[in-house]
Amino acid sequence: MVLVGAERLARHQDRVNELNVFPVPDGDTGTNMNMTMTAGAAELRNRPSDEVGRAAEVLAKGLLMGARGNSGVILSQLFRGFSRAVAGQQELTVPTFAAALQQGVDTAYKSVGKPIEGTILTVAREAAKHGLAISRRTAELAEWMEEVLDKAQETLERTPDMLPVLKQVGVVDSGGQGLVYIYEGFRDYLASHTGAGYGLAPNEPAAGKLSSDSYSSNRPAAAPNMRHLAQSRIETESIEFPYDMEFFIRRDVAKAGPFPEDAFRKTLEKDGDSIILIDEGDIVKVHVHSRRPGDVFNAAIVHGELTEMRILNMRDQHRDLLHADEDAGKPYGSELGLEAASGLPAADSREGQGLEEGRETPPNPDAYEMAPFGIVAVSVGQGNEELLRSLGVDAVISGGQSMNPSTEDFMKAIGGLSVEHVFLLPNNSNVLLAAKQAAELADRPVTVIPSTSIPQGMAALLAYREEDSANANEERMIKALDKVTTGQLTRAVRDTQMNGLDIRDGQYIGILNKDIIAAEDGVVEAARLLLEKMLTSGDELVMILTGEDADPECTGALVAWLDENYPDAEVEVHEGGQPLYPYWFMVEQV
Amino acid sequence: MSTQSIVIVTDSTADIPKDIREKLGIEMVPLSVHFGDDSYLDNVTLSPAQFYEKLPEAKELPKTSMPSPGDYYEIFKRHVDEGRQVISINLSSALSGTHQSAVLAQSMLEGEGDVTVIDSKSASYGYGLLVVEAAEMARSGASKEDILARIEELRSKTGLYFLVETLEYLHKGGRIGRASALFGTLLNIKPILTIDDEGYVNSIDKARGQKRAYARIVELLEADFANVPVDMAAVTTPGRTEMADELIAILKEKFQIRKYTHSDIGPVIGTHAGPGTIGIFLIPSKEQ
Numbered sequence: 001m002v003l004v005g006a007e008r009l010a011r012h013q014d015r016v017n018e019l020n021v022f023p024v025p026d027g028d029t030g031t032n033m034n035m036t037m038t039a040g041a042a043e044l045r046n047r048p049s050d051e052v053g054r055a056a057e058v059l060a061k062g063l064l065m066g067a068r069g070n071s072g073v074i075l076s077q078l079f080r081g082f083s084r085a086v087a088g089q090q091e092l093t094v095p096t097f098a099a100a101l102q103q104g105v106d107t108a109y110k111s112v113g114k115p116i117e118g119t120i121l122t123v124a125r126e127a128a129k130h131g132l133a134i135s136r137r138t139a140e141l142a143e144w145m146e147e148v149l150d151k152a153q154e155t156l157e158r159t160p161d162m163l164p165v166l167k168q169v170g171v172v173d174s175g176g177q178g179l180v181y182i183y184e185g186f187r188d189y190l191a192s193h194t195g196a197g198y199g200l201a202p203n204e205p206a207a208g209k210l211s212s213d214s215y216s217s218n219r220p221a222a223a224p225n226m227r228h229l230a231q232s233r234i235e236t237e238s239i240e241f242p243y244d245m246e247f248f249i250r251r252d253v254a255k256a257g258p259f260p261e262d263a264f265r266k267t268l269e270k271d272g273d274s275i276i277l278i279d280e281g282d283i284v285k286v287h288v289h290s291r292r293p294g295d296v297f298n299a300a301i302v303h304g305e306l307t308e309m310r311i312l313n314m315r316d317q318h319r320d321l322l323h324a325d326e327d328a329g330k331p332y333g334s335e336l337g338l339e340a341a342s343g344l345p346a347a348d349s350r351e352g353q354g355l356e357e358g359r360e361t362p363p364n365p366d367a368y369e370m371a372p373f374g375i376v377a378v379s380v381g382q383g384n385e386e387l388l389r390s391l392g393v394d395a396v397i398s399g400g401q402s403m404n405p406s407t408e409d410f411m412k413a414i415g416g417l418s419v420e421h422v423f424l425l426p427n428n429s430n431v432l433l434a435a436k437q438a439a440e441l442a443d444r445p446v447t448v449i450p451s452t453s454i455p456q457g458m459a460a461l462l463a464y465r466e467e468d469s470a471n472a473n474e475e476r477m478i479k480a481l482d483k484v485t486t487g488q489l490t491r492a493v494r495d496t497q498m499n500g501l502d503i504r505d506g507q508y509i510g511i512l513n514k515d516i517i518a519a520e521d522g523v524v525e526a527a528r529l530l531l532e533k534m535l536t537s538g539d540e541l542v543m544i545l546t547g548e549d550a551d552p553e554c555t556g557a558l559v560a561w562l563d564e565n566y567p568d569a570e571v572e573v574h575e576g577g578q579p580l581y582p583y584w585f586m587v588e589q590v
Numbered sequence: 591m592s593t594q595s596i597v598i599v600t601d602s603t604a605d606i607p608k609d610i611r612e613k614l615g616i617e618m619v620p621l622s623v624h625f626g627d628d629s630y631l632d633n634v635t636l637s638p639a640q641f642y643e644k645l646p647e648a649k650e651l652p653k654t655s656m657p658s659p660g661d662y663y664e665i666f667k668r669h670v671d672e673g674r675q676v677i678s679i680n681l682s683s684a685l686s687g688t689h690q691s692a693v694l695a696q697s698m699l700e701g702e703g704d705v706t707v708i709d710s711k712s713a714s715y716g717y718g719l720l721v722v723e724a725a726e727m728a729r730s731g732a733s734k735e736d737i738l739a740r741i742e743e744l745r746s747k748t749g750l751y752f753l754v755e756t757l758e759y760l761h762k763g764g765r766i767g768r769a770s771a772l773f774g775t776l777l778n779i780k781p782i783l784t785i786d787d788e789g790y791v792n793s794i795d796k797a798r799g800q801k802r803a804y805a806r807i808v809e810l811l812e813a814d815f816a817n818v819p820v821d822m823a824a825v826t827t828p829g830r831t832e833m834a835d836e837l838i839a840i841l842k843e844k845f846q847i848r849k850y851t852h853s854d855i856g857p858v859i860g861t862h863a864g865p866g867t868i869g870i871f872l873i874p875s876k877e878q
Contacts, residue, residue, distance in 0.1 A: 032655055065660030390776040462796050541799040570799040572778050590805050
């Protein structure tokens with residue numbers, strides 16, 4: 001019987017792996033459980049016994065030695081308890097089987113530091129509880145197992161309601177699924193061996209009797225149709241993007257042309273995941289998990305009229321769960337008094353650590369509060385905006401030398417963030433005043449970090465630490481501004497004299513901090529002069545942000561020149577996309 | 591060896607070289623690495639060098655799994671039966687269930703023998719240093735209490751920094767959050783990682799480019815170890831030590847190093863940190 005269970009699990013190892021999102025979404029629960037079960041089965045094959053007590057002992061030993069992974073360890077503990085309960089028994093009867101399942105559950109619960117509900121533990125417990133409850137009225141073993149299995153399956157399907165990470169990814173618990181497979185194997189064996197005298201070890205594994213997919217067709221929805229999504233959506237494990245949004249964009253294709261799906265997807269990806277776009281021509285269906293539903297709508301409304309908008313707060317769903325938990329006391333199986341009896345802490349999904357490997361903390365209550373900090377930065381050029389966002393900027397205001405954002409623009413950006421405290425990075429000296437004014441007018445504390453260039457802003461962002469206080473951050477970020485020097489390369493717009501340089505209209509000029517220090521006809525020549533001034537020790541980090549007018553050949557020539565003359569420098573080039581300035585340079589000392 | 595009354599047990603992720611383990615009589619319980627259906631015992635049937643050869647050829651990232659309680663039980667039981675006290679120092683329980691297996695194994699002894707199981711709250715040679723020190727103390731006849739006190743002291747005084755080439759591996763293995771993993775991926779930003787008091791991997795600072803990362807590590811270590819005699823260990827990816835050599839040379843110049851150990855990052859740690867990882871570990875030297 002056990003061998004059939006082991007075999008069924010082995011056959012479905014990959015599917016269990018696919019479901020594995022908790023505690024660590026590493027997709028190895030199936031492998032671990034299978035290895036555990038295989039070790040148990042092997043031991044049983046080596047030392048077969050006709051007595052159920054002896055056989056269970058052998059099995060438990062094998063499982064214990066072979067236990068791998070959290071689910072594997074729990075599995076081994078389930079059978080450890082099981083074997084104790086049937087010790088000395090000759091045959092397996094319904095009452096013994098039921099008592100043994102229950103003792104297995106007790107043992108497993110004791111072995112786990114903080115039991116988490118919605119896992120293999122819950123499935124085992126509910127099945128055992130049901131098994132005990134019906135053991136008096138169901139004397140036929142196969143029939144009894146069928147009911148236990150049904151209960152296990154039913155509980156398995158409820159696991160997403162107990163463990164939010166499962167719900168979010170839309171799967172059932174992987175370890176629980178593994179256990180159901182094992183029970184299915186038991187059921188199949190028992191059903192085909194009706195009559196007296198069941199042993200745990202059959203003489204042959206009866207593989208031929210199992211049609212591997214016979215059950216999946218008659219299983220209700222939850223697990224099968226969602227299973228393929230689990231791995232691909234695995235990144236969502238910690239409700240990072242709480243707003244589950246679905247809506248349609250109504251478009252006039254004749255007028256507006258084809259929907260820019262890739263670009264729109266990219267926009268959504270900046271602050272969301274689980275993105276599904278279905279372009280039907282006149283109507284585009286959008287599904288996304290986002291942190292800022294307003295931003296999503298704003299981005300979408302550009303493409304047409306929005307309709308059938310639906311937003312769910314996934315954190316709310318989770319919160320409701322927690323409240324239900326508090327209100328109802330212990331809703332899951334508390335009649336048995338398991339937690340109380342064994343002195344275990346009440347199962348509480350907020351605890352979230354238990355036996356799990358790794359820091360996949362399920363959302364903690366603090367996460368529902370407003371985030372402590374948000375960062376608003378002024379930027380110009382798509383590349384620069386992306387770089388800033390990758391460094392943690394929450395909202396970007398377009399603006400620069402020739403189009404300075406207003407105080408109102410800042411106010412809007414600040415208002416759009418649900419955070420307690422905002423840092424503003426003006427990234428341009430001309431924008432500083434508007435930023436300061438917005439800071440004074442804003443309805444919450446705003447700290448302006450007086451960055452005068454985008455490279456300076458980036459340096460400040462590197463110094464930012466979310467876990468620090470606002471004051472500590474302000475100090476760190478301001479200090480970081482001086483760690484970098486910024487050079488800008490642009491064209492003169494009129495003839496002038498400055499710093500002893502004769503500058504003619506149209507010439508390339510290099511600006512270091514505020515001063516024009518180079519004026520040349522060629523862009524590469526001007527850039528070299530500028531970089532020569534900026535690099536002092538020769539082993540600095542040089543970042544080049546190319547503007548929309550930068551010529552790739554010139555960029556290549558510059559990098560080659562740097563490699564040759566400053567072999568110890570670390571050089572990186574990024575497409576910034578700013579207008580007017582073919583190059584921005586940033587130099588950071590060691 | 592047979593006269594020694596205390597044996598030190600650890601797991602394979604301490605990345606302690608075989609010759610040191612054998613010399614000091616350290617017992618090692620291996621974790622496992624799985625490339626598809628092929629399973630290997632960490633640092634036993636798969637050496638670091640073999641692992642990094644296999645890694646680029648693997649279609650998907652290998653998986654790792656902890657030792658079973660039974661693996662620990664067998665070793666504990668053997669030494670208990672032979673009359674030894676056992677101290678088992680294990681990989682951070684925040685990163686793996688390995689420690690839990692050791693705890694279960696201890697409970698399976700049901701009070702028999704004297705077995706102490708310690709959660710190092712650290713990884714790789716970060717606790718390898720503690721294991722080695724404990725083993726040296728055991729050899730020189732120190733008592734269990736003295737060894738435990740020294741481990742406790744060192745645990746809070748270990749300087750521990752990792753540099754990884756990418757956070758992708760840590761993220762895929764679930765050992766670091768997505769936000770941290772994505773940070774600065776567009777720029778050449780090197781996160782400087784440490785392991786916090788709770789045993790979790792944390793990014794303590796970020797630096798742009800390798801050299802600034804090195805400088806920052808020196809700066810961080812200087813805060814605790816300037817003018818203090820130290821034991822230092824460094825772990826690196828086999829065959830890729832060029833960059834690490836540069837950092838190690840700087841550190842050797844800056845600090846008063848009494849003892850230096852170099853080791854390879856083993857398969858399990860390598861699976862989760864990725865190739866090119868460098869680990870630097872400092873503890874204050876034992877008073878002479």
